[in-house]
Amino acid sequence: MAKKRRLRRSFRAARLFMAVILVAVFLWWNNATLVVKQFDPAFPTLPPGFDGCRVVVLSDLHSAQFGRDNETLLETVAEQSPEYIFLVGDLLDQYRPLPEGYAASIAAGLSAIAPTYYVTGNHEWALGDVPALKKALTENGVTVLSNQAVTLERFGDTIVLAGIDDPNGYADQKSPETLAAEIAQKWGDPFWILLAHRNGRFAGQYSLLGADLVVSGHAHGGIIRLPFTDGLISHDLKLFPSYTAGLYYENGATLFVTRGLGNSGPSFRLFNRPEVAVLTLHTGAQ
Structure with missing residues (x-):
């Protein structure tokens, strides 16, 4: 026994x-482990020259490494054959060690694949020395959009791409409303895309600016994703957050939120793998 x-x-x-x-x-x-997600938003006002344009959206790396020097991440991005790459904040993390040369390495790798555009997130400002970060990114081929706008051209058509610094930035920085007014003054009523890190400002602010598409991160996909929810808990510990992943529509504007790639501090992901998002823009009805 x-x-x-x-x-x-x-x-x-x-x-x-x-x-x-x-x-x-x-x-x-x-x-x-990375997952690639495809999204196909349609816009009746998108110029025909941009129909079928492929954009990779990355956010919230939080100093993570996917493969040595992020080789796995860069290979995955390259496999999607993007025409543009949008890097929408929290590249670094205030609670995690920063590998030496991290920002420069990411910038060089992504910009070698396709033109890459970056806006800051809240963690960059919490870490400090944002000017040095922007300098490292710019010197390695990334276009940093600090409350400013540029034009993109494809098959003879033009759209406007704008980007704003995170609200954690300088107290006297240009407001999103001022930037939107400058775009209207310079280009009239163009099709334009706004890169803005914070997803939670879409309904009450960013959707009212006149942008056709807002691209954000910040939400980490709701951290734990369960069926029939938009995530279980937000990064700021609120239950059942909204605007955490995918496409949303408010006030005539479209929001795309990527689930992002890394974790901040001791947090983790569940049923919510790190995402390389691919947006294929289409001309047509939503």
Whole structure:
């Protein structure tokens, strides 16, 4: 009898050990392996020359590494054959070690694939020395949009791409409303895209600026994604957040939010793998 009890205890211990291993592997898979997600927003006002334009959207790396020097991430992005790359904030993390040369390496790798445009997130400003970060990105081929706008051209048509610094930035920085007014004054009523890190400002502010498409991150996909929810918990610990992943529509504007790539501090992802988002723009009805 004693021998049978020992065998039963050993069997239970083995099952527990295997369960722990499986849970650990599952958590690693949820947080360290990339998934590519395709999105196909349509816009009746998109110039025909931009029909079919492919854009990779990345956000919230938080100093993460996917492969040595982010080789896996760069290879995955290149495989999508993007015409543009939008990098929408929280490249760095205030709570995690910063690998030496991290920003420059990412910038060089992405800009070698396609023209890359960047706006700051809240963590860059929390870390400090944003001018040095912007300088490193610019010197390695990335266009930094600090409350400013540029034009993109494709097959003879033009659209406007604007980007704003995170609200954590300088207290006297140009407001999104002022930038929108400048765009209207310079280009009239163009099709334009706004890069803005914070998803939660879409309904009450960014959707009212006149942009056709707002591209954001910040939400981390709701951290834990469950069926029939937009995420279980927000980055600021609110239950059942909104505007966390995918496409949304308010006030005649479209919002796209990427689930992002990394984690901040001790947080984790569950049913919410790091996302390389691919937007293919289409001319037509929503």
